[in-house]
Each structure stands twice: as C-alpha cells, then as structure tokens.
Amino acid sequence: MDREEFASFYAAAFRRLVGQLYAMTGDLAEAQDAVQEAFTRAWARRGKIDRKQAPEAWIRVTAWRIASSRWRRARNGDRLMALTAAPEHVAGPSPDRVAFVEALRRISPEQRRALVLYHLCDLTVDQVAAETGTRVSAVKARLARGRAALAPYLSETAGHSPSSKQNYPGGAQ
Amino acid sequence: MNDLTTELRRMADEAQQSRPPAAAEILQNGDRMRRRTFARRSVAGLSAVAAVAAVAVTVTAMQPGAAEAHPPSAQGTPPPVQPQHRPQHQQRVQLADWTVAMQADGNISLTIRQLGETASLQQTLRADGVPASALIEGQANPCHVYGTSDMPSVVTGFTVAGGSDSAAMIIHPSALPSGVGLQFVASPNFGEPGRSGDLTVRPVEVSSACTGS
Numbered sequence: 001m002d003r004e005e006f007a008s009f010y011a012a013a014f015r016r017l018v019g020q021l022y023a024m025t026g027d028l029a030e031a032q033d034a035v036q037e038a039f040t041r042a043w044a045r046r047g048k049i050d051r052k053q054a055p056e057a058w059i060r061v062t063a064w065r066i067a068s069s070r071w072r073r074a075r076n077g078d079r080l081m082a083l084t085a086a087p088e089h090v091a092g093p094s095p096d097r098v099a100f101v102e103a104l105r106r107i108s109p110e111q112r113r114a115l116v117l118y119h120l121c122d123l124t125v126d127q128v129a130a131e132t133g134t135r136v137s138a139v140k141a142r143l144a145r146g147r148a149a150l151a152p153y154l155s156e157t158a159g160h161s162p163s164s165k166q167n168y169p170g171g172a173q
Numbered sequence: 174m175n176d177l178t179t180e181l182r183r184m185a186d187e188a189q190q191s192r193p194p195a196a197a198e199i200l201q202n203g204d205r206m207r208r209r210t211f212a213r214r215s216v217a218g219l220s221a222v223a224a225v226a227a228v229a230v231t232v233t234a235m236q237p238g239a240a241e242a243h244p245p246s247a248q249g250t251p252p253p254v255q256p257q258h259r260p261q262h263q264q265r266v267q268l269a270d271w272t273v274a275m276q277a278d279g280n281i282s283l284t285i286r287q288l289g290e291t292a293s294l295q296q297t298l299r300a301d302g303v304p305a306s307a308l309i310e311g312q313a314n315p316c317h318v319y320g321t322s323d324m325p326s327v328v329t330g331f332t333v334a335g336g337s338d339s340a341a342m343i344i345h346p347s348a349l350p351s352g353v354g355l356q357f358v359a360s361p362n363f364g365e366p367g368r369s370g371d372l373t374v375r376p377v378e379v380s381s382a383c384t385g386s
Contacts, residue, residue: 007196014193019185028188036194041360043203045311065310065358069373100180110318119178120185134317150177 001046001055010039013056020060023116025067026105038063060121061131068109103153111146114139206362270364273297279347285372286339288359295357295385302346304354304384306377309361316383319353319376327355328374339364340372353377354384 001009014035021031038059042049049055104112110132117128118139125143129136270287271294281301288294291307298305306316330343344355356377363372377383 003200006200010196010199011193015189016185018193019188022188023181023184031188036199039199040202040206041311043200044206046203048311062310065373100184104184115177116181120181132318133314147177154177154180 001049006043006046009055013059014039017056017060017063020116020120021063021067023104023120024064024109024113026101026112027067030067031063034063034067035059037066057131064113099153103150107146107149108142110134111142111149114142115146115150118143270294273301275301276343281344281346282341283344284339284341285357285359285364287364288357288372291357298344298355299385303344303349304379304386306354306356306383308356308358310358311361314356314358316356316377316380318356319378327376342374349376352379354379356383 017035017038018028018031021035022028025031025034041062042055042059049058107115113132114128117123117131118125123131125136125139128143129139132139134142270285270289272282272284273294274282276282281298281303283298285294288307288309291309291312295305295307298307308314326348327345328342329345331340349355353376356373356375358373358375360372379386
C-alpha cells in the first residue's frame with residue numbers, strides 16, 4: 001500500500017472506525033485518539049498490513065487495544081489532554097443518546113465490544129470470535145448477556161414490551 | 174427508540190461528525206515511528222554483542238581472587254559491569270530491560286523498562302509460578318483472554334517511573350484463579366524516552382500455546 005492508497009483508505013475509514021470505537025468505549029476523545037494512533041502504527045507497519053489484507057479490522061483491533069489499556073491511561077493521562085489533532089466541536093447528543101451511552105457503559109467492555117462488532121460492524125459470530133480472540137460460545141454468551149442487560153432500557157424507552165427484544169442466531173444465554 | 178442496532182448506528186453516526194486529522198500528519202508520524210523501530214533494532218543488535226563482552230568480563234571477575242560477586246537476579250540483560258581496575262573511566266550503569274524478583278511473601282516484583290526479550294521474561298515468570306505470556310503488539314497472539322479484564326488483586330502497586338521510562342508492579346500468584354495466567358503486551362515504542370508506549374497486562378486462559386502449560 002503506497003502513500004496515496006493509504007491516504008485514501010484513511011479518508012474513507014477514519015470516521016467509521018471512530019464511530020465504532022466510540023460505541024465500544026463510550027468516550028469520543030479516546031476513540032479518536034486510539035484510531036488516530038492505530039492508523040499511525042498501521043502506516044509504520046504497512047508491509048504487514050498489506051500481507052494481512054484486512055487493514056480496517058487490523059486498525060479496529062489495534063485501536064481497541066490502545067483504548068482498553070488502562071495502563072496507557074495511567075501513563076499518558078496528561079498527554080491525552082494535549083492531542084495535536086483536537087476533535088472538532090460536535091453538537092451535543094440528545095438526552096436519549098446520553099442515556100443510551102450510560103446504559104452501554106454499565107455493561108462489561110467485552111460485552112460492549114461484542115455487541116458493537118456484531119450489530120454495528122455487521123460481523124458474524126465467528127468473525128467476532130476471531131477478532132476478539134475468544135471462543136464462539138463466549139461471544140454468544142457476551143452478546144446474549146449484553147443484550148439482556150440493555151433490553152429493559154431499550155424496551156422502556158421505546159415503549160415496547162420486553163418480549164420484543166431480538167434473539168441472536170444460535171445465541172446462548 | 175428502536176432496536177440496539179439502530180441505536181448503535183445513531184451513536185456511531187454522531188461520533189462521525191468530527192473532522193479527522195490530515196492524512197499527511199498520520200503518514201508523517203508513521204514514518205517517524207518506522208524509523209525509530211528500525212533504529213532500535215539496530216541498537217538491539219549492537220547490545221547483543223556488548224552483552225557477550227559483558228558476560229566475559231563477569232566470568233573473569235568471578236575467578237579466585239576477584240571481587241565478590243553479588244547474587245544475580247533475573248534480568249532481561251546482564252547486570253552492570255563495574256570495572257575494578259579502571260578508575261579513570263566513568264562507570265556506566267546498564268539497566269536491564271526487565272527485572273523479576275521473588276519476595277519473601279511469595280509475591281513477585283516486576284519492573285519492565287522495555288519488552289524486547291519476551292521469551293526470557295515469560296520463562297522467568299513461569300519458573301516463578303506465574304503462567305505468563307509476553308509479546309510485542311502485532312505478533313501472533315496464541316492466547317484467549319480470560320472472561321474479565323479486571324483482576325485488581327492479581328497485579329497491584331503499579332507505578333510509572335520517569336514519565337515513560339518504566340513500569341513496576343507486584344504480581345500476586347496466589348490470587349490468580351486456577352487456569353488463568355497473565356499476558357504482557359507492549360507496543361513497539363514502549364519504554365522509549367519521551368514516547369507514549371503502551372503496556373497492557375491482562376488475564377488469559379492457561380494453555381500450552383499461550384502460557385506453556
């Protein structure tokens with residue numbers, strides 16, 4: 001992948017990946033920082049990215065690792081406040097969205113990640129398992145538990161009955 | 174509000190309003206990172222040569238009549254060599270990439286300055302009773318992450334020295350659940366002065382491919 005190809009890939013994928021990481025982490029600034037750093041690493045190791053032939057997945061995995069590293073936060077807590085590319089001001093989210101983000105934060109990071117990969121990134125359960133380095137059964141359990149944890153909130157806000165919640169193909173409880 | 178998929182998409186859409194940094198900035202930073210990585214690999218090769226020389230000097234120092242040697246601790250590189258008969262030279266202290274020290278209470282003190290020698294670190298920790306895996310980010314990972322990522326009683330006392338120079342911690346092997354080990358994952362720039370390196374410690378499922386047992 002040459003510079004031009006990488007720049008095109010970056011322009012096409014950056015916002016999408018920030019959206020995915022934001023849904024995984026619940027922290028927009030952290031998501032932007034992690035995706036930016038993951039792209040930097042991807043360019044630094046472009047030979048490997050070419051070989052893997054799945055650059056977007058590689059960057060998503062790397063960004064997740066960056067964002068989920070609690071030690072990194074301990075080491076760079078001050079640095080995060082002085083990013084060279086500060087996020088542009090974004091219009092405030094609606095109250096519903098704030099509540100949804102809060103609900104997402106209440107479930108475990110692993111459940112959140114599985115839900116985002118399955119529902120937002122449109123990966124199959126097998127693909128989620130491969131990307132997260134876990135077993136298919138564990139992914140199914142995370143999806144089911146995460147969904148169950150969010151279901152009351154979704155049902156209440158939507159005015160739906162609990163029976164309207166979705167099931168996962170082959171999902172385990 | 175609709176279903177979970179719709180909500181996640183809305184959430185992601187809102188996040189996508191932000192403007193990405195210029196591609197040129199990413200490329201420039203990536204080029205810098207690449208140069209640093211190559212430079213460090215070159216330095217590592219030179220260090221290996223220096224290590225052989227240092228071991229030779231140490232062996233010489235332990236001959237009868239030489240100054241008493243301190244008990245060696247488990248370190249990622251040889252301990253510093255202290256010339257006995259060359260006072261005109263300024264003494265240089267070579268810090269190990271990592272240091273593992275078993276404490277009297279059975280806990281393990283671990284200091285990581287760099288994680289270049291992943292194999293020897295994991296062997297040392299395993300010998301001290303910690304099913305361990307160590308790797309540099311980007312390497313193939315044979316491990317499965319254990320169910321929960323938070324195990325505060327297993328690793329305590331995490332401290333950072335010198336801003337970005339090293340990380341120290343106490344590992345409590347007795348607090349590890351059965352079938353669970355620890356994995357240490359460092360970014361290639363971890364330990365580089367003035368750089369923001371990542372070091373992640375997470376619980377993993379014990380297996381022969383991952384933790385060697």
